[in-house]
Amino acid sequence: MSLSRRNLLLRGAIGAAGAASLSAVLAACGGGGGIEGQSASSAEEGAAASVDRTLADKFVLSNWPLYIDMDDETKKSPTLEGFTAETGVPVEYIEDINSNEEFFGIVQGPLSQGQFVRDMAIPTGYLVVQLKDLGYLEKFDLESIPNLAGVTAQAPEWNPGFEWGVPWQSYMTGIAYNESKIKGIDSFEQLLTDPALKGKVTMLNSMNDTMGVALQANGYSSSKIVEAEFDETLEQLQKAVQDGQIRQFTGNDYTGPLDKGDLFACLAWSGDVIQLQVDNPSLKFTIPETGGGIATDYMCILKGGNVYTSSVFANYVLDPKAAAQLSLYVNYISPVAASKAEAESIDPAVATNQLIYPDEATLSKLQEFDPLVVNDPAYKEKFQALVGA
Amino acid sequence: MGYLRRHPRAVPYVLIAPGLIWLAVLFVVPLYYLLTTSLQTGDIMSGFQMTWAWSNYAEMAEQYRPQFVRSIQYAALATIAALVIAYPIVYFIARRGGQWKSLLLVLLVAPFFVTYLIRTLAWQTILADEGIVVETMRNVGLLGEDGRLLATSFAVVAGITYNYFPFMALPIYVALEQLDGRLLEASADLYANPIKGFLRITLPISLPGVFAGTLTTFIPAMGDFVNAQLLGTPKQYMIGNVIQSKFLVIIDYPLAAAGAVILMVTILIGVALYARALGTERLTG
Numbered sequence: 001m002s003l004s005r006r007n008l009l010l011r012g013a014i015g016a017a018g019a020a021s022l023s024a025v026l027a028a029c030g031g032g033g034g035i036e037g038q039s040a041s042s043a044e045e046g047a048a049a050s051v052d053r054t055l056a057d058k059f060v061l062s063n064w065p066l067y068i069d070m071d072d073e074t075k076k077s078p079t080l081e082g083f084t085a086e087t088g089v090p091v092e093y094i095e096d097i098n099s100n101e102e103f104f105g106i107v108q109g110p111l112s113q114g115q116f117v118r119d120m121a122i123p124t125g126y127l128v129v130q131l132k133d134l135g136y137l138e139k140f141d142l143e144s145i146p147n148l149a150g151v152t153a154q155a156p157e158w159n160p161g162f163e164w165g166v167p168w169q170s171y172m173t174g175i176a177y178n179e180s181k182i183k184g185i186d187s188f189e190q191l192l193t194d195p196a197l198k199g200k201v202t203m204l205n206s207m208n209d210t211m212g213v214a215l216q217a218n219g220y221s222s223s224k225i226v227e228a229e230f231d232e233t234l235e236q237l238q239k240a241v242q243d244g245q246i247r248q249f250t251g252n253d254y255t256g257p258l259d260k261g262d263l264f265a266c267l268a269w270s271g272d273v274i275q276l277q278v279d280n281p282s283l284k285f286t287i288p289e290t291g292g293g294i295a296t297d298y299m300c301i302l303k304g305g306n307v308y309t310s311s312v313f314a315n316y317v318l319d320p321k322a323a324a325q326l327s328l329y330v331n332y333i334s335p336v337a338a339s340k341a342e343a344e345s346i347d348p349a350v351a352t353n354q355l356i357y358p359d360e361a362t363l364s365k366l367q368e369f370d371p372l373v374v375n376d377p378a379y380k381e382k383f384q385a386l387v388g389a
Numbered sequence: 390m391g392y393l394r395r396h397p398r399a400v401p402y403v404l405i406a407p408g409l410i411w412l413a414v415l416f417v418v419p420l421y422y423l424l425t426t427s428l429q430t431g432d433i434m435s436g437f438q439m440t441w442a443w444s445n446y447a448e449m450a451e452q453y454r455p456q457f458v459r460s461i462q463y464a465a466l467a468t469i470a471a472l473v474i475a476y477p478i479v480y481f482i483a484r485r486g487g488q489w490k491s492l493l494l495v496l497l498v499a500p501f502f503v504t505y506l507i508r509t510l511a512w513q514t515i516l517a518d519e520g521i522v523v524e525t526m527r528n529v530g531l532l533g534e535d536g537r538l539l540a541t542s543f544a545v546v547a548g549i550t551y552n553y554f555p556f557m558a559l560p561i562y563v564a565l566e567q568l569d570g571r572l573l574e575a576s577a578d579l580y581a582n583p584i585k586g587f588l589r590i591t592l593p594i595s596l597p598g599v600f601a602g603t604l605t606t607f608i609p610a611m612g613d614f615v616n617a618q619l620l621g622t623p624k625q626y627m628i629g630n631v632i633q634s635k636f637l638v639i640i641d642y643p644l645a646a647a648g649a650v651i652l653m654v655t656i657l658i659g660v661a662l663y664a665r666a667l668g669t670e671r672l673t674g
Contacts, residue, residue, distance in 0.1 A: 101637040108433075133434060199537065200518075241623055247540050248622050256510070262518040262539065377432050380639045388623025388630065 051141040055089050056306040059313060062103070062121040064297070065095040067169070069329035079326055083316045089309055094118070099206075099251060100127040111136045111303055119305035120313065126208060126374035128165040128298045129158050138301040139163045144311040147318035152337040153296070158371065165298025166314040167335035169271075169327065172355065172366060173209040173293035176254075176268035178261055179282040185265050188217035188288045192240045200264040202257075203237070205249035207383040208369035209293055210237070210267055216291035216367060225370045230379065238386055249387040258283065270355040274331040285355060287365050294366035296335070331356055427646035437642060445647035453631050453648065457655070460627040463542070463617075464610035467549035471557040471606050472599065474550070479558050480591075483565035494562070501555050509619050512548050513539060516620070540622045548616035556605040564598025565591070600667055608656055628652055 068077045080091045097103045100123050107117045111134075123131070131137050140163055142148065148162055153170075155162050177185045182196060191201050203210040211230065212222040214237060220229040240246045247263070255272050257263045259280050273285040299317075301310045316322060318335070324342035327334035328350055334340075334357075343351040354362050373379045393400055427445055431437035450457070482493045500508065515522060516538040523539075526532040538544050568591060576586040614629030628648060635645035 099637075101640075104640070105637045130433075199535075199540070253510075253619065256513065257517070257539075260514075260517055260519055377639055377641060381641075384634045384639055386623070387634075388626035 051144075051307055051311075053141070053144070053308050055087055055312065056119070056309040057089070058092060059083075059089050059120070059306070059309050060092045060094070060118045061313070062094050062096055062118045064097045064122065067095075067122070067297075067330055067332075068093070069326050079317060079322055082322065083313055086316065087309075087312060091313075097121065097123060100124050103127070104130070107136075107302065114303070116302075116304040118302050120299055120301055120310045122168045122297050122299050124208075124295055124297050125156070125159075125165065125368070126371040128300050129371045130375045131300065131302075132158070132164045136303050137164055138303060138305055138307050138310075140166060140301060140314060141307050141311040144308060145315040145318065147315045147336075150318060150320060150336045150338050153335060156368075156371075159298075162298075165300045166318070168297045168299050168317070169330060169332035169334065170294055170296040171332050172270040172287065172358070172362075173204070173213060173267060173295070174270065174285055174287040175213075175265060176258060176273045176283060176285050177265035178258060178263070179284055181261055181264040184284075185286060185288075188213055188290060191265055191267075192236060192245060197264050198243075198245050199247050200262070201246055202248045202250050202254050202263055202266040203246055204254075204267045204269075205251055205387050207380065208295060208374050209269075210249070211383065212293035212367060212369040213267060213288065213291070217288065219290070222291075222293065222367045222369050225373045225379075230373070231382070234382060234386055241386065241388075271330060271332040274353070274355050287362060289365075291365050291367055294333075294363075294368055296368070327356060333358065423646050423649060426642050427650050429643040431643070433640045433642075442643065445643050446651060449644055449648045449651055453628060456626055456628045456631050457651070459625070460611050460629065460652075461655070461659075463546050463549060463627060464607050464613075466546045467553065467610050468557070468603050468607045470546065470550040471554050472603060475554060475558040475561060475602070476595075476599075479562040480565055483562055483568075484570075497558060498555055505552060505615065508552060509548055509615055512544070512551065512620055516544050516547075539620060540625075542621070542625055544620040545616050545625045545627075548620045549610050549613055552613075552616065553606045553610055556609070557602040560601035560605065561595055561598040564595040568594050596667070600664075604660060604663075608660070611656055612652060 069079050070077050077093065080093055084090055096106070103121070103123060104127060107121070110117045111131075128137070142161055142163055145162075145166065148166065151162065151167060153167060159165050175185050175188065175191065181200070185191070191197060211233065214233045215222040215225070215229060218229065218233055218236075220226065220233065237246065250266075252269075252272065254263060254266050254268060255276055258266055258268070259276055268285065270285060273283060276283050277285075299310070299314050301307055317326060320336055320338040320342050323334045323336040323339035324346060327339060328343055328347055331350075333355075334343075340351055340357050343357070351357055358366075393403065425439060426437070428439060428441050428443065429437040430440045430442045430445075478497070482490060482497070486493050503511075514520065517523065518537050518539060523532060523537060526538075527534065527536065532538075572590050572594075573586050576590055577583075581589065612629045612632075614627060614633050617625045617627045617630055632645050632648045632652070635641050635648060
């Protein structure tokens with residue numbers, strides 16, 4: 001009975017994903033009243049209840065496209081297959097997170113009404129914070145995730161012991177450039193001022209990525225943001241847009257024009273560039289001396305999702321072997337340090353790649369963007385005014 | 390059945406009930422939510438409350454006037470361009486297509502079986518700085534050395550024109566297809582030259598198609614945001630981009646709703662004026 005109900009709701013959600021704008025309208029219609037009733041204290045309720053440690057008969061997982069290992073021939077993911085083989089729980093895997101904002105638009109309506117949407121989703125940290133604060137998340141059953149001990153990163157303040165979100169992969173934000181078009185990029189400032197790059201530069205349409213790098217280029221912190229510094233930096237970018245220096249603010253869609261040479265340089269995500277480099281060796285990725293960004297996508301359990309099954313899944317993917325297999329395929333940074341040794345035995349070249357297993361020197365240049373600012377409507381509005389809407 | 394036989398006056402109401410329910414569920418209810426949302430204030434964390442905030446409308450209209458104006462301009466340009474391109478093509482298919490008519494029509498519509506997004510991304514490739522179109526135009530001097538097509542207003546209008554092309558072409562096709570050829574023969578018998586025959590017979594008869602085509606092109610084009618996003622720059626963004634960003638990124642549902650209502654009312658007024666100018670009674674009657 002519960003299974004068919006899940007199926008039904010899921011279909012509805014997939015349909016909504018197809019028409020993002022429609023879903024936004026629906027979410028807005030359904031959302032208004034529901035949110036008022038939510039209280040931030042619903043966060044505590046989850047902790048008190050003891051966890052029912054029986055596996056569900058199905059596990060529904062939402063993720064970004066191309067963000068899991070995939071066997072080219074069978075079109076099946078070894079990670080998901082392995083999890084099912086070990087636990088007997090089949091995974092319904094849905095690649096429907098195209099942006100954090102759009103995904104929030106899809107799930108906000110149903111979640112505010114207390115409906116089941118997915119067991120687990122893998123959004124970026126700042127959205128996890130927002131979902132948590134709205135009471136849309138369940139806590140992980142940390143006792144069922146012994147492999148968390150292998151996670152090297154510090155748990156952020158909002159996520160003690162990783163109870164709200166277990167790291168999936170991290171990625172760096174830096175500068176990509178096409179060596180056949182421009183000799184090299186020394187600094188972020190060059191993107192804004194070099195006449196050779198006029199109209200051939202794009203930035204990312206996500207605040208944390210663009211402002212993160214830009215703030216640090218001015219010598220400011222991006223993990224603890226000061227409003228005056230933010231405004232000053234924003235103004236510089238605004239000027240570069242007006243002058244036609246910055247051509248566009250993009251999501252993943254910078255990859256095509258960068259590859260073709262329409263763009264000489266742009267802000268980019270490390271994993272994208274590694275994938276492009278396979279066919280186009282003239283593409284380079286660099287973290288400016290002033291600093292780059294790092295962000296982490298977290299597995300989190302959406303309200304109504306099965307806590308135990310989700311925790312067992314998180315534990316499965318944090319196993320060094322599984323983690324190595326995943327990172328080698330998706331080319332992002334694994335949260336599990338021990339997976340490097342495993343990765344070396346599979347593919348030594350990739351394991352020494354600074355973009356996948358960065359060393360201390362690289363990591364020290366990266367800052368995680370202030371999550372409070374990303375979710376602050378006043379800051380969002382300022383940044384959206386910059387990107388043209 | 391017995392009930393209806395005893396109350397024959399109820400029959401029309403029963404017959405229009407499905408339509409009314411459809412309208413109520415899919416139009417009136419959402420519209421009600423849209424209108425009430427547009428008058429709320431608040432934010433996503435603390436919730437939105439109804440405060441009769443008419444200022445939302447003023448705020449949207451003031452702050453995003455350039456995007457509103459731009460939307461009207463782009464949609465109008467795209468509609469005119471689509472009309473100018475579509476009319477001769479469908480005229481040819483409808484009047485001269487002969488046995489190839491169906492095939493030509495399928496060819497016309499075939500690209501639109503591909504999804505909207507992919508079609509728009511294809512234009513990114515066609516108009517690329519290093520692409521064949523721009524190279525050729527540079528070589529013959531139509532574009533300056535560092536001139537470009539992509540990320541300009543031209544690219545956005547071209548994209549909209551292309552994406553809504555079938556909405557223009559098909560209604561005009563239907564109108565022209567129904568044109569009785571004997572009318573043109575008769576006009577020729579009465580010493581009308583082909584141009585006069587076209588202006589006095591073909592064009593007036595196809596006007597309802599043109600009217601329908603311009604509306605079905607202009608209305609969605611006004612709200613479009615994909616073309617501006619993929620083929621333009623922030624300087625080309627339209628009101629659709631603003632509403633989308635308010636809804637999904639800033640998560641300010643009231644302002645987004647106010648923007649949507651303003652857009653809807655603008656279109657309604659525009660369409661009313663247009664219909665009045667062109668005279669729908671004369672067209673359809």
